[in-house]
Amino acid sequence: MGKIExxxxxxxxxxxxxxxxxFTQKGMEDTSVSDIVTRSGVAxxxxxxxxxDKYDIRNKLVIYQSRRLLREAYNDMMEAGCxxxxxxxxxxxxxxxxxxxxxxxxxxxxxxxxxWGILKKxxxxxxxxxxxxxxxxxxxxxxxxxxxxxxxxxxxLYLLVELIGASCYNAILYENPCDLETLKPYLFxxxxxxxxxxxxxx
Amino acid sequence: MGKIExxxxxxxxxxxxxxxxxFTQKGMEDTSVSDIVTRSGVAxxxxxxxxxDKYDIRNKLVIYQSRRLLREAYNDMMEAGCxxxxxxxxxxxxxxxxxxxxxxxxxxxxxxxxxWGILKKxxxxxxxxxxxxxxxxxxxxxxxxxxxxxxxxxxxLYLLVELIGASCYNAILYENPCDLETLKPYLFxxxxxxxxxxxxxx
Amino acid sequence: MGKIExxxxxxxxxxxxxxxxxFTQKGMEDTSVSDIVTRSGVAxxxxxxxxxDKYDIRNKLVIYQSRRLLREAYNDMMEAGCxxxxxxxxxxxxxxxxxxxxxxxxxxxxxxxxxWGILKKxxxxxxxxxxxxxxxxxxxxxxxxxxxxxxxxxxxLYLLVELIGASCYNAILYENPCDLETLKPYLFxxxxxxxxxxxxxx
Amino acid sequence: MGKIExxxxxxxxxxxxxxxxxFTQKGMEDTSVSDIVTRSGVAxxxxxxxxxDKYDIRNKLVIYQSRRLLREAYNDMMEAGCxxxxxxxxxxxxxxxxxxxxxxxxxxxxxxxxxWGILKKxxxxxxxxxxxxxxxxxxxxxxxxxxxxxxxxxxxLYLLVELIGASCYNAILYENPCDLETLKPYLFxxxxxxxxxxxxxx
DNA sequence: AATGAATGAGCTTTCATTCAT
DNA sequence: GATGAATGAAAGCTCATTCAT
Numbered sequence: 134m135g136k137i138e139x140x141x142x143x144x145x146x147x148x149x150x151x152x153x154x155x156f157t158q159k160g161m162e163d164t165s166v167s168d169i170v171t172r173s174g175v176a177x178x179x180x181x182x183x184x185x186d187k188y189d190i191r192n193k194l195v196i197y198q199s200r201r202l203l204r205e206a207y208n209d210m211m212e213a214g215c216x217x218x219x220x221x222x223x224x225x226x227x228x229x230x231x232x233x234x235x236x237x238x239x240x241x242x243x244x245x246x247x248x249w250g251i252l253k254k255x256x257x258x259x260x261x262x263x264x265x266x267x268x269x270x271x272x273x274x275x276x277x278x279x280x281x282x283x284x285x286x287x288x289x290l291y292l293l294v295e296l297i298g299a300s301c302y303n304a305i306l307y308e309n310p311c312d313l314e315t316l317k318p319y320l321f322x323x324x325x326x327x328x329x330x331x332x333x334x335x
Numbered sequence: 336m337g338k339i340e341x342x343x344x345x346x347x348x349x350x351x352x353x354x355x356x357x358f359t360q361k362g363m364e365d366t367s368v369s370d371i372v373t374r375s376g377v378a379x380x381x382x383x384x385x386x387x388d389k390y391d392i393r394n395k396l397v398i399y400q401s402r403r404l405l406r407e408a409y410n411d412m413m414e415a416g417c418x419x420x421x422x423x424x425x426x427x428x429x430x431x432x433x434x435x436x437x438x439x440x441x442x443x444x445x446x447x448x449x450x451w452g453i454l455k456k457x458x459x460x461x462x463x464x465x466x467x468x469x470x471x472x473x474x475x476x477x478x479x480x481x482x483x484x485x486x487x488x489x490x491x492l493y494l495l496v497e498l499i500g501a502s503c504y505n506a507i508l509y510e511n512p513c514d515l516e517t518l519k520p521y522l523f524x525x526x527x528x529x530x531x532x533x534x535x536x537x
Numbered sequence: 538m539g540k541i542e543x544x545x546x547x548x549x550x551x552x553x554x555x556x557x558x559x560f561t562q563k564g565m566e567d568t569s570v571s572d573i574v575t576r577s578g579v580a581x582x583x584x585x586x587x588x589x590d591k592y593d594i595r596n597k598l599v600i601y602q603s604r605r606l607l608r609e610a611y612n613d614m615m616e617a618g619c620x621x622x623x624x625x626x627x628x629x630x631x632x633x634x635x636x637x638x639x640x641x642x643x644x645x646x647x648x649x650x651x652x653w654g655i656l657k658k659x660x661x662x663x664x665x666x667x668x669x670x671x672x673x674x675x676x677x678x679x680x681x682x683x684x685x686x687x688x689x690x691x692x693x694l695y696l697l698v699e700l701i702g703a704s705c706y707n708a709i710l711y712e713n714p715c716d717l718e719t720l721k722p723y724l725f726x727x728x729x730x731x732x733x734x735x736x737x738x739x
Numbered sequence: 740m741g742k743i744e745x746x747x748x749x750x751x752x753x754x755x756x757x758x759x760x761x762f763t764q765k766g767m768e769d770t771s772v773s774d775i776v777t778r779s780g781v782a783x784x785x786x787x788x789x790x791x792d793k794y795d796i797r798n799k800l801v802i803y804q805s806r807r808l809l810r811e812a813y814n815d816m817m818e819a820g821c822x823x824x825x826x827x828x829x830x831x832x833x834x835x836x837x838x839x840x841x842x843x844x845x846x847x848x849x850x851x852x853x854x855w856g857i858l859k860k861x862x863x864x865x866x867x868x869x870x871x872x873x874x875x876x877x878x879x880x881x882x883x884x885x886x887x888x889x890x891x892x893x894x895x896l897y898l899l900v901e902l903i904g905a906s907c908y909n910a911i912l913y914e915n916p917c918d919l920e921t922l923k924p925y926l927f928x929x930x931x932x933x934x935x936x937x938x939x940x941x
Numbered sequence: 942a943a944t945g946a947a948t949g950a951g952c953t954t955t956c957a958t959t960c961a962t
Numbered sequence: 963g964a965t966g967a968a969t970g971a972a973a974g975c976t977c978a979t980t981c982a983t
Binding site (some may be wrong): 249284287288289290291292295296298299300303307309310311315316319320322323326327329330331 | 451486487489490491492493494497498500501502505509511512513517518521522524525528529531532533
Binding site (some may be wrong): 136137165166167177178181186187 | 954955962
């Protein structure tokens with residue numbers, strides 16, 4: 134009954150944990166299903182009871198982790214009580230960046246595998262499962278006071294996500310062309326001017 | 336002799352061509368060294384006379400292609416005779432984007448594999464080989480009139496490259512969140528404000 | 538109780554039905570125990586309560602199906618009231634061939650798996666279970682009037698079964714070297730002369 | 740040059756030999772490619788340089804062995820100088836049966852895998868490769884004097900092959916329903932009457 | 942320099958079978 | 963009796979790399 138269900142969840146989690154560690158340590162390429170089950174301590178066949186293949190577990194991992202990160206960032210911003218849209222977005226960005234600086238493994242996993250498509254899917258799923266976690270609606274709620282249409286709002290979000298995601302990767306991992314703290318002012322400056330661009334014309 | 340040298344170059348080029356086609360058609364993953372040599376018409380062993388492994392030929396390919404694209408874009412901008420830094424960078428960006436829209440295979444190859452590290456290496460190598468092609472120096476020459484220090488100049492370039500590179504990927508390939516033409520005004524607006532940010536404070 | 542007994546029989550039959558469909562559709566090779574239980578709607582472990590393994594259920598299937606076919610053919614011949622041994626055997630053969638033409642799945646199942654050994658076992662079991670179904674005795678009863686010894690009778694049956702079984706396989710499935718109707722006259726001619734051979738010398 | 744070619748032939752032959760032994764000992768089912776290469780003493784990958792898979796090597800084996808057997812039988816018959824068609828066919832049959840009695844491994848291999856389709860392909864290939872080995876033409880040459888049309892000739896051959904092939908299997912392997920020597924008179928009697936049937940009506 | 946046959950470790954995936962529930 | 967999660971051996975097959983020619 135419940136016992137079996139709990140054991141199954143434990144197996145699943147154990148596989149996800151093992152995969153996360155290995156993917157972030159050795160990369161997707163160099164991680165085999167064999168590696169995952171060995172670290173997880175289950176049999177090879179068991180993997181296939183829970184996931185279709187390596188790419189399936191990768192996707193589930195990326196979605197889960199990025200969703201969690203975003204939710205935390207959003208909540209942190211709400212607690213801080215920023216008023217202005219620019220400040221809200223910078224707060225969220227800052228939170229995410231600081232987390233990724235600490236958890237470089239997540240940075241690698243998410244950056245290399247989180248496409249805009251997956252992000253939208255993530256947010257859609259968040260909407261479906263937790264009614265208090267509809268991020269896209271929340272985002273629109275944030276942009277609404279500035280009279281930004283829904284279409285433009287999405288393009289803006291897209292530009293911001295891509296700019297932040299892409300630019301922090303080298304800065305955090307290789308401190309190239311500069312370290313994260315040096316980059317931040319310019320990055321947030323860019324965030325500010327991108328928002329301004331949409332808010333003005335919106 | 337020169338003849339032998341020419342034959343060797345032809346082999347090398349033939350392998351690079353084959354690899355480009357295959358990588359852009361089937362992706363890195365699903366392309367084997369066997370596939371490359373078969374299409375190239377040389378023996379398996381020959382591959383290893385020219386490249387260390389699959390990743391080596393991939394890197395050389397990415398560097399070569401992105402270097403060529405950048406050089407073309409730069410020359411096109413010079414011919415157009417833009418005066419203002421913003422306009423110069425937008426012109427270059429526009430040229431690159433239009434090319435990638437046409438050659439989606441290059442987009443995939445470069446986006447997936449061109450990191451900031453490789454780009455800098457590219458430009459350094461350009462400097463070494465062709466003295467009239469030192470792109471980084473040329474870039475500094477472009478930014479100098481606006482009193483932007485070399486360090487800031489590099490950070491700016493970094494932000495621009497990442498923003499453009501990352502944001503055009505989904506727009507071109509999946510027209511998501513919008514197609515390239517729709518995105519351009521916002522993208523160039525962002526370019527403008529990022530440059531402004533550096534030029535003001537510089 | 539009877540109820541439990543009925544439920545068990547239903548499970549068994551359900552497994553046999555599923556196996557028949559799958560074996561004749563995809564072949565023995567490509568049918569797994571998993572497939573069988575899935576189609577049958579019972580649990581994996583349940584299979585092993587009723588059958589030792591895949592080969593066990595295959596044998597039971599072949600025996601059951603060929604026994605049924607033979608019984609039908611025999612009854613049909615008796616109703617038709619043929620007098621002469623040759624006509625009796627040809628009638629039976631004809632009935633079997635026509636059935637196999639309609640049910641090609643049975644043809645494949647039986648031809649590929651029904652050996653002379655299994656056939657004899659079949660007939661022996663028929664004898665054991667149903668006293669009104671002892672086919673081998675019935676066959677001897679048919680041959681007795683022609684003074685064919687029991688040994689020769691068996692050899693004759695053997696030759697007939699092998700000839701008919703083997704030759705109809707390609708004719709029915711691939712119409713090669715000719716279709717069944719074209720083959721029949723020659724086949725029945727051969728049956729007649731084989732019987733004659735034994736009857737003369739018997 | 741020739742050396743490499745010879746080495747390749749030796750590898751191929753070595754694989755074929757190993758496969759023959761294993762297929763006839765343990766059966767197709769229970770023989771894996773791993774088994775074959777182990778016995779052959781080559782690496783796993785080498786197998787796939789010469790054969791597409793297990794079924795490919797099986798077919799090549801069956802065709803080669805049955806072709807060889809048939810050619811020997813035909814030559815033996817020609818040397819014996821039989822005049823009458825019946826005697827010629829019985830001579831060939833007898834030779835084949837005696838060989839299969841000695842080499843039971845071949846019997847299993849050929850019986851289980853030699854379908855009428857493969858046989859015809861075999862004979863067609865014999866025709867293509869060796870101009871003095873066109874068995875099908877030779878067979879027609881044998882039947883021609885008796886005014887048997889080409890179509891009927893083929894049906895006759897079909898019936899004979901199926902009768903002999905199927906009936907000797909149990910007799911040789913399990914002496915069931917009787918041993919080969921006991922069966923032969925009846926079998927040859929049947930051959931004679933089948934031929935008579937066609938010769939009469941032809 | 943060029944070849945391509947040979948290698949064999951390693952991959953993904955399947956599946957008959959067991960056994961705790 | 964019935965279940966189905968778990969097992970892990972073993973399958974087929976690939977492929978980067980080597981090396982004798």
